[in-house]
Amino acid sequence: MVVLRDVTVDYGNGAPALQRVNLTVEKSEFVFVVGPTGAGKSTLLKLLTREVIPTEGQVWVAGREVTQMKLSQVPHLRRLIGTVFQDILLLPDRTVWENVAFALRVTGASSATILREVPKALEMVSMLPKAKAFPRELSGGEKQKVALARALVIRPLLLLADEPTGNLDPVASQEIVELLLRINRQGTTVLMATHDWTLVNAYRQRVVELQDGRIVRDELRGVFRRELA
């Protein structure tokens, strides 16, 4: 699903953000990308959506070579990828339903598709009862669930979660990770960047650890040592 080969990203402001990174993630895998702030976690995820272009190396997503991809092809790549961030980015003047439907509307999905897919996505994150609520009426955890529903509604092959629990309390964080795991069990590949060691250690999934832009550890059923967080 994801292949990075000798990837270096240099923003030109000091040390490279990523240095000669090699990584392969198979279809339906769940991977925690861990490491301290500035280790290169977000850069690694942005490579996959082509928000960042590597200085060297190659990136493949779902069989597509991302680095050489024409700009006109990038939207088609992104329709295969769902994204969730720490800053939740919900539209404050739209309801939960409208926020989720927005992702479909911008890609020109028909009304019938929207009516069919939005309830499914909201149901998956248990937010259907609050479909008419506005973001200001929701807790942090609920907002993140809506953001997750928005990422899921396009039925992505790959889900990227960049510190999705960064602003949430432990209970809400646990709920979000359990949701991501449930989504993963349905076949979606999930890459979650985090520095929350308690979550990583609680769920024991594959762990890829970054330090100073290099992969220093890649373990199946790994842990995240507290002192590195």
Next chain:
Amino acid sequence: MGCFGVSWLSLLAFFLTEAWINLRRHGVATLATVLTVALVVGLWGAFALLVKGAQRWLIWEGAKLERLCIFLKPQADEQVARHLQTQLRKLPPVVAVRFVHRDEGLRRLQQLFGDSVPLKDLIGHNPLPHALEVTCRSPQDVARCAAILRKMPDVDEVAYPAAAVERFVRLLQQVRWGANGFSLLLALVAFALIHNAIRLSLYGRRNEIRIMQLVGATVWTVRSPFIAEGFLYGVFGGLMALAMLAGLRWLGLQTLEAGYLRGTLEAMAMGADFIQQAFALAVGLGTVSATIAALQLVKPQ
């Protein structure tokens, strides 16, 4: 998994809905922009109607600036005059040609001097040649038409109110140039305002744009709501301008009594052609300005 089919109708509805949300979100900026578009189109329309009114007024006044009179050579008989009449009707700027017999000419001259001076008795015979009255398509065509006619072998003299025609044409051109210049200046102001309104919308919608880009919207999908916004500025500005012009005309007709001014105002009717042109100008101004702004401000990412 991955993507759904594209419904262009849904996408169009999306663009217009998002544009409408933007217009409502920045109410004051929207109002200022729509008013400026209305002012540009309103001024353009007002000058166009004024020119139309002025032309009609001059015609009503009897100046008949689009007419000229051809006096034939004395030896040209009625057959020659009739033949020339047929030839002249074929010229593109000519609308109508009327034959004036030398006797009719004398009768008209007699009417001019009145019965106190019996011209025929004084002269003994009719010295006038046959004549042709030519009506051109517009006063602007008269000079060109006169130049063609003067070259014809049977034509002795071509008479028309040359100075008045030239003055009128010059005045119309000056009014048109002035109006066009002023409209262009206002159009630039409207462009700057629309550009600024789009910039404001972009800033207000930066989260939407980020989400759109991340879920796979093409760069034109991101730009289109802003272009639709410009289109709506044009639609509302155009409607406002037409309403203002119609309102002012109605007010004038209610206030003015019968006379030259009222006659001119009555001639300034807003026909279907005028409405179409004004509306096209407004929508074009809004859409083109917004497209340029969107192209400059929204880049592929």
